[in-house]
Amino acid sequence: MSSNPIKLGIVGVGKIVRDQHLPALAKDQDYRLVAAASRHGKVEDIPNFPTIEAMLDATPELEAVSLCMPPQFRYDAARLALTAKKHVFLEKPPGATVSEVEDLKALATANGVCLFASWHSRYAPAVEAARAFLGSTTIRSAAINWKEDVRRWHPNQEWIWAPGGFGVFDPGINALSIATHILPPMFISSAELDFPENRAAPIAAHIAFRTSNGLPVTMELDWRQTGPQSWDILADTEAGSMVLSGGGSKLAIDGRVVHEEPEAEYPMLYKRFAEIVRAGTSDVDLAPLQHVADAFMLGRRNVVEAFFD
Numbered sequence: 001m002s003s004n005p006i007k008l009g010i011v012g013v014g015k016i017v018r019d020q021h022l023p024a025l026a027k028d029q030d031y032r033l034v035a036a037a038s039r040h041g042k043v044e045d046i047p048n049f050p051t052i053e054a055m056l057d058a059t060p061e062l063e064a065v066s067l068c069m070p071p072q073f074r075y076d077a078a079r080l081a082l083t084a085k086k087h088v089f090l091e092k093p094p095g096a097t098v099s100e101v102e103d104l105k106a107l108a109t110a111n112g113v114c115l116f117a118s119w120h121s122r123y124a125p126a127v128e129a130a131r132a133f134l135g136s137t138t139i140r141s142a143a144i145n146w147k148e149d150v151r152r153w154h155p156n157q158e159w160i161w162a163p164g165g166f167g168v169f170d171p172g173i174n175a176l177s178i179a180t181h182i183l184p185p186m187f188i189s190s191a192e193l194d195f196p197e198n199r200a201a202p203i204a205a206h207i208a209f210r211t212s213n214g215l216p217v218t219m220e221l222d223w224r225q226t227g228p229q230s231w232d233i234l235a236d237t238e239a240g241s242m243v244l245s246g247g248g249s250k251l252a253i254d255g256r257v258v259h260e261e262p263e264a265e266y267p268m269l270y271k272r273f274a275e276i277v278r279a280g281t282s283d284v285d286l287a288p289l290q291h292v293a294d295a296f297m298l299g300r301r302n303v304v305e306a307f308f309d
Contacts, residue, residue: 005032009062011052011077012069013041024266030274035059052077056084072164075100082107087114087277093173096164098286098293105284115282116273119177123268124248125261131182137239142217145232146175147225151309167201169292172221176288178248184211191299196307203307
């Protein structure tokens with residue numbers, strides 16, 4: 001591919017697009033946003049369409065699409081785009097099931113285009129420093145604490161409580177995207193999932209992992225957190241106590257901050273997408289999604305009191 005800007009269409013103009021995708025694209029010379037498709041939202045100054053089918057039909061010059069609708073609807077849209085030989089950027093989680101994303105990987109290869117599962121938290125500024133630290137020492141145990149207020153981050157988003165909407169695993173998969181990058185391979189040994197009596201997705205989860213060599217890793221997810229929000233991964237190691245906090249933005253060892261930078265996750269995602277498009281490859285890591293699937297498969301369901309936004 002030439003060095004000309006990639007002609008991009010975006011599908012699903014909701015909160016995450018307005019908060020993150022559009023600001024990142026506005027500053028990125030690797031792209032030219034040429035179209036958008038959404039049932040309700042619109043992007044100013046470009047053609048807007050009600051469906052991805054209409055966008056693809058009317059905009060043949062599109063080279064890539066960024067899919068930002070809820071995960072329950074992403075497979076069909078991705079299949080349309082890949083079959084039309086467009087490169088595809090998948091907002092996280094990349095799909096509602098592991099098997100459908102596996103199918104998309106094969107379809108991308110068959111059509112000679114690129115597929116990108118965009119785990120944005122993996123691009124938080126202190127994640128690579130944490131990975132380097134843990135790789136230089138012996139880990140004794142680790143814990144993931146990811147607790148936030150759903151009313152603040154997902155107001156009136158009913159899809160997230162529906163089957164396939166992930167519930168508390170929508171933010172929890174961000175933690176898993178970091179953990180699977182910086183910790184040894186791990187497997188769920190037990191899980192408890194708390195479902196409000198009026199919801200079809202969990203509001204909290206309590207998970208125990210182990211690694212192949214017996215390292216214990218615990219995970220606590222909760223969507224009812226008020227006050228300060230908690231997005232932390234902790235590890236007890238032979239070289240000291242590590243705390244990766246702020247969703248991966250700050251790293252401290254034995255209480256001393258060793259790495260902290262402003263967040264720039266979505267600009268980094270689009271940089272990576274441009275790299276794989278121009279290299280003609282794909283980047284689809286399914287480990288975080290597989291852990292969510294395993295939690296639902298192994299988890300014991302607890303019914304808790306009804307939750308209302």
